[in-house]
């Protein structure tokens with residue numbers, strides 16, 4: 579923790595309400611372990627993508643840049659801390675008081691460090707829900723062999739070929755599209771583009787379709 583932060587004003591809730599809480603870890607390097615004392619967190623979305631079904635946990639570790647949506651049922655009238663259970667974090671200010679209407683005078687339990695005995699979110703617990711339409715055309719597979727970087731060279735290649743800046747934009751679109759059209763495997767992108775015969779035409783076609791033009 580670089581410095582102590584000032585806790586925000588108490589969050590007011592009403593008994594029986596269902597709250598949607600959107601959490602973003604905007605730090606560069608800390609995983610924060612979020613907990614609302616006395617309540618379970620029902621994880622519904624990861625990075626904005628819906629899960630097949632919500633996952634109920636006591637704590638939610640959030641890595642840098644991750645986003646989560648959770649639902650909380652306000653069924654424990656009182657005053658509770660929403661806080662980070664990572665050692666030292668709540669004491670450094672990562673805490674907000676959640677107060678039920680009519681329970682303003684209640685003294686909350688102090689935030690407890692650690693997650694011993696508590697269930698924690700982990701990636702294996704959730705499965706993403708398909709939100710995009712299934713491809714209507716024939717599936718094809720393309721093997722893309724990546725080179726460079728950790729492979730020992732500063733020259734980044736795909737199937738031994740370099741791409742200029744313009745193509746990098748197309749490549750980014752293609753990687754986005756690969757999520758839409760199939761599964762991005764370690765070195766294989768499955769695509770449904772029936773007329774593509776080589777990598778260059780995949781990029782061009784996907785870029786076109788991503789931009790909403792007729793293909």
Ligand SMILES: [Cu+2]
Pocket residue numbers: 608609610611662663664667668672
């Ligand atoms: Cu933290």
